Amino acid sequence: MxxxxxxxxxxxxxxxxxxxxxxxxxxxxxxxAGGLPVLEITLRTPVAMDCLERMAGEVEGGVVGAGTVLxxxxxxxxxxxxxRFCVSPGLIEGETAGERAPLLPGIATATELIAGLAAGFxxxxxxPANVVGxxxxxxxxxxxxxQARFCPTGGVNAANAADYLxxxxxVCVGGSWVAPAEAIRAGDWGRxxxxxxEAAALGAx
Numbered sequence: 001m002x003x004x005x006x007x008x009x010x011x012x013x014x015x016x017x018x019x020x021x022x023x024x025x026x027x028x029x030x031x032x033a034g035g036l037p038v039l040e041i042t043l044r045t046p047v048a049m050d051c052l053e054r055m056a057g058e059v060e061g062g063v064v065g066a067g068t069v070l071x072x073x074x075x076x077x078x079x080x081x082x083x084r085f086c087v088s089p090g091l092i093e094g095e096t097a098g099e100r101a102p103l104l105p106g107i108a109t110a111t112e113l114i115a116g117l118a119a120g121f122x123x124x125x126x127x128p129a130n131v132v133g134x135x136x137x138x139x140x141x142x143x144x145x146x147q148a149r150f151c152p153t154g155g156v157n158a159a160n161a162a163d164y165l166x167x168x169x170x171v172c173v174g175g176s177w178v179a180p181a182e183a184i185r186a187g188d189w190g191r192x193x194x195x196x197x198e199a200a201a202l203g204a205x
Contacts, residue, residue, distance in 0.1 A: 016176070107126065108131075
């Protein structure tokens with residue numbers, strides 16, 4: 001599955017920080033049940049790669065990827081663990097879009113966007129969106145960079161996600177609000193499914 005196809009599956013990609021492997025599969029199933037099949041497990045905890053492998057192997061209907069990928073070695077390890085895509089907070093020198101675990105690189109400036117386009121990327125994460133101009137930055141990028149499509153992440157939440165998604169150069173958004181840490185720790189999978197269902201409805205129409 002190409003990155004274009006993956007990003008088009010749902011309006012919101014849950015950005016997941018998982019502290020315990022036991023949470024991985026039920027969390028993934030809860031999000032998929034709510035209509036969010038694309039799942040980004042950030043590589044920020046000691047168990048993240050194990051969680052990725054579990055979720056990729058056991059969550060039916062899930063398209064599981066790795067976030068916070070900082071270098072080529074992390075990208076290779078994530079792909080080996082079953083990641084269908086990778087997300088980086090910035091451009092990784094020498095890396096290209098690729099076919100196996102295609103990469104969604106982060107950019108914050110026009111200069112970085114030009115470098116990413118030169119490397120063959122057309123899909124980017126605007127990060128941290130709320131710090132680098134958010135909606136107004138994306139509007140400004142639209143005319144000079146008509147070939148670029150974005151998944152803004154960082155400060156995107158239930159209150160502003162629809163505003164981002166209304167922009168023609170935004171394919172989807174990334175956010176953690178659909179999987180609150182306290183709900184994960186409590187095993188409140190019903191609440192997470194409900195939040196996912198609300199987020200999935202943002203793409204209706």
